[in-house]
Amino acid sequence: MVQVFIASDHCGYKLKQLLVERYSLIDLGTYSCDISVDYNDFAEEVVKNVVGGENKGILICKTGIGMSIAANRHSGIRAALCSNVESAKLSRLHNDANVLVLPSDVVMPFEIVESFLQTPFSQEERHVRRIEKLG
Secondary structure (H helix, E strand, C coil), X not given: CCCEEEEECHHHHHHHXXXXXXXXXXXXXXXXXXXXXXXXXXXXXXXXXXXXXXXXXXXXXXXXXXXXXXXXXXXXXXXXXXXXXXXXXXXXXXXXCCEEEEECCCCCHHHHHHHHHHCCXXXXXXXXXXXXXXX
């Protein structure tokens, strides 16, 4: 069974809590918006649970950029910063993204998450070939 792991820094805490309340997600922190934390540490926790398997991840920080950079440092992770439904859908369909990254002020977060979680990878030869080149 595919599990979905979620984490945020302090700026993404409130959005993370909304998503945890709505979806069956495994919350890896942070657990407060009152204490400043390093986004890298929380990206690492999600990556450890996603790399090399079928699990998926969701990361949230102020802009989403820091989490994207931190997650994509790892071989086998394809983290996609998405702020709309279409990019979330295409990140799965074309890129087989395994981590969704959201900025903390994203509009329509539930629709974006649903698009990401429900869209399968297309398996088209051109997309498989491109992903294989990523290593």
